[in-house]
Amino acid sequence: MSDLFKVIKEQVEKHQPTIVLPEATDERVLEAAVLLEKDKVVKPILIGSQKEVNELANQLNLSIEGIQVLDPNHYERFDEMVAAFVERRKGKETEESASEKLKDVNYFGTMLVYMEIADGLVSGAAHSTGDTVRPALQIIKTQPGIKRTSGVFIMVKEDQKFVFGDCAINIAPNSEELSEIAIATAETAKVFDIDPKVAMLSFSTKGSASSIETQKVSEATKLAQTARPDLVIDGEFQFDAAFVPAVAQKKAPDSPLQGQANVFIFPSLESGNLGYKIAQRLGGYDAIGPILQGLNKPVNDLSRGCNVSDVYKLSLITAMQAITQKVPN
Ligand SMILES: CC(C)(COP(=O)(O)OP(=O)(O)OC[C@H]1O[C@@H](n2cnc3c(N)ncnc32)[C@H](O)[C@@H]1OP(=O)(O)O)[C@@H](O)C(=O)NCCC(=O)NCCS
Numbered sequence: 001m002s003d004l005f006k007v008i009k010e011q012v013e014k015h016q017p018t019i020v021l022p023e024a025t026d027e028r029v030l031e032a033a034v035l036l037e038k039d040k041v042v043k044p045i046l047i048g049s050q051k052e053v054n055e056l057a058n059q060l061n062l063s064i065e066g067i068q069v070l071d072p073n074h075y076e077r078f079d080e081m082v083a084a085f086v087e088r089r090k091g092k093e094t095e096e097s098a099s100e101k102l103k104d105v106n107y108f109g110t111m112l113v114y115m116e117i118a119d120g121l122v123s124g125a126a127h128s129t130g131d132t133v134r135p136a137l138q139i140i141k142t143q144p145g146i147k148r149t150s151g152v153f154i155m156v157k158e159d160q161k162f163v164f165g166d167c168a169i170n171i172a173p174n175s176e177e178l179s180e181i182a183i184a185t186a187e188t189a190k191v192f193d194i195d196p197k198v199a200m201l202s203f204s205t206k207g208s209a210s211s212i213e214t215q216k217v218s219e220a221t222k223l224a225q226t227a228r229p230d231l232v233i234d235g236e237f238q239f240d241a242a243f244v245p246a247v248a249q250k251k252a253p254d255s256p257l258q259g260q261a262n263v264f265i266f267p268s269l270e271s272g273n274l275g276y277k278i279a280q281r282l283g284g285y286d287a288i289g290p291i292l293q294g295l296n297k298p299v300n301d302l303s304r305g306c307n308v309s310d311v312y313k314l315s316l317i318t319a320m321q322a323i324t325q326k327v328p329n
């Protein structure tokens with residue numbers, strides 16, 4: 001385990017927050033839950049039928065002793081949960097539609113976090129991002145002052161750490177949204193002990209090309225710089241000009257980044273999602289996330305391509321958010 005995760009583990013194990021893993025019948029999730037329980041870092045809550053979870057555990061030769069399993073079909077506080085959901089969705093759900101939705105493991109798990117029965121949630125190993133995050137967008141909602149949540153990856157290889165955003169949520173952010181994503185991502189980087197140097201990415205460097213797309217990024221850069229003059233944010237940059245000092249010397253010699261960027265903001269979800277997967281699969285980086293930024297409580301997504309270690313590490317990050325994020329709901 002890298003130093004970064006050793007530090008997070010030390011921070012988290014003193015508190016052992018409760019993290020919901022709704023996809024109990026996914027082998028990777030069950031295995032990660034068993035490891036988290038064994039290492040006494042977080043208390044996992046699995047969601048599903050006890051019978052099915054027992055069967056999978058037996059098949060994998062895993063002991064789930066001590067791990068709580070909650071079944072939406074036999075949950076003693078289900079009526080209370082339905083009432084709280086209807087109240088939260090004010091006019092958008094009836095008791096009947098709420099009872100139906102709360103049978104879904106992601107809605108059910110998200111309500112456990114909302115009702116403070118659990119401290120955070122990690123899902124998405126077996127669900128699309130839309131199905132994983134929609135309950136959180138509807139129930140947990142964004143923190144005051146944050147218009148949109150976004151999803152970032154912490155990219156780790158040996159002692160190298162970078163943050164990539166938005167790789168998960170906003171399909172075609174406008175310049176205001178991109179500026180908000182850049183600021184939120186810089187703040188997330190600090191949580192991982194990265195002194196953020198933010199590059200706003202494009203296919204152009206400082207006006208080398210001009211189009212609606214490049215102008216959007218250039219405008220977003222100005223908005224972010226004006227809103228947060230204390231942060232180092234510059235753009236628009238091609239990746240090489242942001243990352244390679246010799247190329248930065250040629251393409252953008254006057255930029256404060258000097259080819260030393262460590263936070264990369266992609267102009268669209270197409271580029272962000274592709275970019276992180278290329279760095280992960282061709283570049284050999286560990287890609288942990290998507291970590292959702294700006295929500296009132298920690299709910300995080302996984303890629304369906306994740307492995308046991310990804311589930312474990314994202315659970316640690318979620319636990320860390322739970323103990324550090326004291327935001328009023
Ligand atoms: C995230 C996503 C699912 C939301 O879309 P959606 O479910 O159609 O959202 P809706 O427009 O119906 O909005 C649902 C609720 O979420 C809120 N919402 C939507 N996007 C939001 C965002 N980025 N931040 C905060 N809230 C958001 C809406 O305001 C709405 O709230 P309300 O019901 O209380 O009014 C959609 O943007 C999406 O599919 N993004 C791409 C996900 C993806 O495939 N990523 C690639 C793999 S990681």
Ligand SMILES: CC(=O)OP(=O)(O)O
Pocket residue numbers: 124127128129167168273289290302303304305
């Ligand atoms: C984050 C992401 O790309 O998720 P998935 O691979 O499940 O679509």
